[in-house]
Amino acid sequence: MDALELLHQRRSMGKLAGPVPSAEQLEALYRAALRAPDHKEMTPYRFIEISGAGLERLGELFAQSDRRANPHIDEGSLAAARKKPLRAPMIIAVIASITPDQPKVPPVEQIISAGCAGHAMLYAAFAQGLGAMWRTGTYAHDKGVWRDLGLGQHEELIGYLYLGQPGGRYPSAPARDPADFVERWR
Numbered sequence: 394m395d396a397l398e399l400l401h402q403r404r405s406m407g408k409l410a411g412p413v414p415s416a417e418q419l420e421a422l423y424r425a426a427l428r429a430p431d432h433k434e435m436t437p438y439r440f441i442e443i444s445g446a447g448l449e450r451l452g453e454l455f456a457q458s459d460r461r462a463n464p465h466i467d468e469g470s471l472a473a474a475r476k477k478p479l480r481a482p483m484i485i486a487v488i489a490s491i492t493p494d495q496p497k498v499p500p501v502e503q504i505i506s507a508g509c510a511g512h513a514m515l516y517a518a519f520a521q522g523l524g525a526m527w528r529t530g531t532y533a534h535d536k537g538v539w540r541d542l543g544l545g546q547h548e549e550l551i552g553y554l555y556l557g558q559p560g561g562r563y564p565s566a567p568a569r570d571p572a573d574f575v576e577r578w579r
């Protein structure tokens with residue numbers, strides 16, 4: 394696929410099926426991530442690759458998160474939370490690993506860099522015929538989940554990339570006109 398075609402056509406895919414991406418496909422994903430723009434070459438990111446029983450473990454963390462938020466939550470809702478990660482054969486948690494007190498590279502720049510790494514993985518997935526979707530929601534923002542995933546004091550979970558084989562049709566791309574977003578100074 395031509396590079397510009399990829400940039401213009403990439404779409405997310407929420408419906409995902411097995412099998413898990415191959416080792417070669419994953420290597421290509423991570424190599425794309427590691428090319429994210431990165432002020433002072435801080436590589437401020439890391440990834441947790443979750444599949445198989447790992448997805449059930451993650452579902453348990455989601456259920457625990459819901460229980461902390463609502464101690465009276467019913468069993469049906471907990472079961473639904475446990476199932477959430479099973480929507481894909483693989484999830485890659487994208488973590489921003491921030492070096493604090495870096496005067497030239499404030500935390501926001503490091504988080505942007507980690508976000509670019511995640512975005513690059515979406516492109517690398519699409520280019521290889523894989524489906525991918527970036528998801529967040531309460532389980533991405535709950536610091537209890539961060540702790541249970543083993544995040545350090547200066548780390549932030551910025552998203553879960555759901556990955557697999559595309560299980561449906563891609564929706565047509567929204568029609569957007571660059572002119573609506575660009576101001577030109579000449």
Ligand SMILES: Cc1cc2nc3c(=O)[nH]c(=O)nc-3n(C[C@H](O)[C@H](O)[C@H](O)COP(=O)(O)O)c2cc1C
Pocket residue numbers: 403404405406526527528529530551552
């Ligand atoms: C940081 C971030 C968090 C997101 N979280 C969610 C989410 O929790 N649930 C969801 O349905 N879409 C979420 N999205 C949006 C989808 O990943 C996707 O971009 C959107 O459905 C549009 O599809 P497209 O990427 O094909 O344009 C998120 C996107 C970003 C960048």
